[in-house]
Amino acid sequence: LHFDGVPMFENDGSYRGMLFLLHDVTSIRRLEVMRSEFVANVSHELKTPIAAVKGFAETLLAGGVKDEETARSFLQIIYDEGDRLNRLIGDILELSKIESKRAPLEYAPIQLKELFDSIFEVLQSAADKKSIVLHHGIPEHMFIEGDEDRLRQIFMNLLSNAINYTPDGGRVKVETQIKHEGSEEEKIKFIISDTGIGIPKKDLPRIFERFYRVDKARSRNSGGTGLGLSIVKHLVELHHGTITVESKVGEGSSFILELPFMHNLE
Numbered sequence: 001l002h003f004d005g006v007p008m009f010e011n012d013g014s015y016r017g018m019l020f021l022l023h024d025v026t027s028i029r030r031l032e033v034m035r036s037e038f039v040a041n042v043s044h045e046l047k048t049p050i051a052a053v054k055g056f057a058e059t060l061l062a063g064g065v066k067d068e069e070t071a072r073s074f075l076q077i078i079y080d081e082g083d084r085l086n087r088l089i090g091d092i093l094e095l096s097k098i099e100s101k102r103a104p105l106e107y108a109p110i111q112l113k114e115l116f117d118s119i120f121e122v123l124q125s126a127a128d129k130k131s132i133v134l135h136h137g138i139p140e141h142m143f144i145e146g147d148e149d150r151l152r153q154i155f156m157n158l159l160s161n162a163i164n165y166t167p168d169g170g171r172v173k174v175e176t177q178i179k180h181e182g183s184e185e186e187k188i189k190f191i192i193s194d195t196g197i198g199i200p201k202k203d204l205p206r207i208f209e210r211f212y213r214v215d216k217a218r219s220r221n222s223g224g225t226g227l228g229l230s231i232v233k234h235l236v237e238l239h240h241g242t243i244t245v246e247s248k249v250g251e252g253s254s255f256i257l258e259l260p261f262m263h264n265l266e
């Protein structure tokens with residue numbers, strides 16, 4: 001609690017009393033704590049790849065590596081870690097843009113089948129490499145009103161996670177259901193499910209937090225930044241939707257999204 005006092009005077013200048021203002025600063029404090037935790041996390045996340053780039057470059061510069069194959073593998077690490085830094089910074093900027101509301105949504109009608117066809121086209125080669133079957137059964141006539149780039153980002157993130165965290169030979173699919181409220185078609189429910197490694201029960205409530213990963217090493221190896229799901233959650237909320245997750249270790253995960261069909265355009 002923050003406490004301010006000012007003296008008050010009558011019109012003739014005589015002393016009337018004190019006016020005290022009590023400010024509740026708990027929410028401001030909480031924001032400050034969250035911000036400084038975020039900065040600490042970001043610094044930590046950036047330090048690891050930077051240390052790798054510096055370390056391997058130093059070794060190469062010192063001329064200690066005579067064998068060309070080893071030198072090339074060090075260069076590859078430097079390149080990959082550079083790539084990782086790039087993705088991290090991209091995701092951090094994206095998150096800050098969304099949070100500061102500098103990126104208002106541009107609503108338009110979107111044909112969902114077309115959207116998913118084009119997303120699947122991009123992800124097909126990653127799925128083929130692991131012999132994962134991708135499937136969506138979205139009918140031609142299904143439309144939603146939303147920001148196309150943002151919706152693409154949401155589904156791209158969820159589906160690339162599904163592919164990443166599913167072993168070879170699995171399957172990833174998207175299903176939709178229409179939810180009625182009264183007689184109105186109000187919401188569209190998307191279920192993105194995989195036959196992957198699953199998420200332990202104790203981690204489920206935390207996976208939408210920034211930088212939270214169940215298995216750090218696994219996420220790093222697959223090129224993850226740990227920010228994907230927090231970006232997804234923000235974007236879903238900007239669309240006035242909700243996202244939840246159900247999962248069983250060793251069986252798979254389902255991310256369930258509900259988005260309104262239409263928006264009252266302000």
Ligand code: ADP
Binds near residue numbers: 197224
């Ligand atoms: P990352 O870049 O690490 O994938 P995300 O924010 O996208 O970060 O996801 C956070 C964590 O949630 C991941 O590190 C992973 O542990 C878990 N996760 C996300 N999607 C899945 C999935 N489909 N199956 C299993 N685990 C998942």
